[in-house]
Amino acid sequence: MGGTFNPIHYGHLVAAEAARDAFNLDQVIFIPSGQPPHKAGLFVADPEHRYLMTFLAIVSNQHFEISRVEIDRAGPSYTSETLEYFYRMDPSVLWYFITGADAILDIVTWHQPDSIFRHAEFIAASRPGYSLSKIEALKSHLGADQLARIHPLEVPALAISSSQIRERLQQRLSIKYLVPEAVEHYIAKNRVYEALKA
Ligand code: NAP
Numbered sequence: 798m799g800g801t802f803n804p805i806h807y808g809h810l811v812a813a814e815a816a817r818d819a820f821n822l823d824q825v826i827f828i829p830s831g832q833p834p835h836k837a838g839l840f841v842a843d844p845e846h847r848y849l850m851t852f853l854a855i856v857s858n859q860h861f862e863i864s865r866v867e868i869d870r871a872g873p874s875y876t877s878e879t880l881e882y883f884y885r886m887d888p889s890v891l892w893y894f895i896t897g898a899d900a901i902l903d904i905v906t907w908h909q910p911d912s913i914f915r916h917a918e919f920i921a922a923s924r925p926g927y928s929l930s931k932i933e934a935l936k937s938h939l940g941a942d943q944l945a946r947i948h949p950l951e952v953p954a955l956a957i958s959s960s961q962i963r964e965r966l967q968q969r970l971s972i973k974y975l976v977p978e979a980v981e982h983y984i985a986k987n988r989v990y991e992a993l994k995a
Contacts, residue, residue, distance in 0.1 A: 798825050798895040799867075799876060801833045802847050803959050804984060805854045806976045811954035812922040816895045817860055819950060820920065824860055825895070826883075827851050830874035831867040834908070840963070844868045846989045853979040877909035880916040892916060893948075897955075898923035901947060902931055905938045918946040924955040967993040 798813050805827075813825045829847045841847075848868050855861035866882055867874040876894065883892050894913075898921035904910060921932060929949050936944055962972050967990070972981055984990060 799828045800896060801841060802829045802851050803841050804962060804976060804980060805851045806957045806959060806962055808955040808957035810854060812952040815952050816920045816950055820893060824862055826862045826864050827855055828864045828867055828879060831870060832873050834873045840993055842989050850980045850983055853983055854977045875908040877912045880913055884916040893918050893920050895920040895922060898927055914943045914946055921947055921949045922952045922955060923949060925953045963990060963993060966990040
């Protein structure tokens with residue numbers, strides 16, 4: 798499960814659990830991105846803060862793990878390199894990369910798209926009301942084999958978004974019940990999004 802997790806929220810957690818159920822996954826490994834590509838000009842909290850918030854959010858689920866692979870790798874966090882890393886760890890495993898459907902819409906612009914499709918299949922988690930025809934529209938850019946490796950998954954809880962949470966923090970509004978309590982406390986204690994309030 799890849800994401801910037803800026804910050805992680807209940808939508809991400811419900812999406813991960815829904816994917817685990819729907820695709821009968823043994824485990825979901827959360828991979829907070831180190832230096833997210835495509836994020837120039839946006840406020841992205843420090844990678845260690847995003848890693849620790851993600852750790853706090855997943856620690857109570859025995860099927861959830863977290864990886865530092867992108868946090869510890871220098872340079873932009875290219876998914877192609879991450880998927881190659883996991884594939885090499887165990888080529889016998891069928892790896893799925895779970896992320897937001899809107900992120901996957903841009904997959905053709907990602908670094909080394911062919912390598913990406915060689916090493917994993919994709920679960921595109923979408924918000925309610927999201928038109929899956931957007932994924933179908935990728936047909937003009939991807940071959941039928943690649944398109945067949947993208948699996949849409951509607952997750953009503955993804956009505957929560959990280960940008961909505963950052964806006965609420967900026968306006969000093971409550972984020973209770975949108976993120977796990979430990980994450981809420983971590984953000985407050987470490988003033989993670991203080992720069993937004995200036
Ligand atoms: P983003 O553009 O910030 O997010 C696009 C949409 O997807 C947002 O609505 C976002 O909601 C949602 N989303 C993101 N991660 C999600 C997740 N794990 N589960 C459900 N919804 C999710 O996306 P991003 O976080 O930067 O990138 C997503 C993943 O794609 C990351 O692992 C990133 O490294 C990878 N990526 C790779 C490349 C590349 O290799 N060149 C380029 C772009 C993205 P929230 O804001 O609420 O999360």
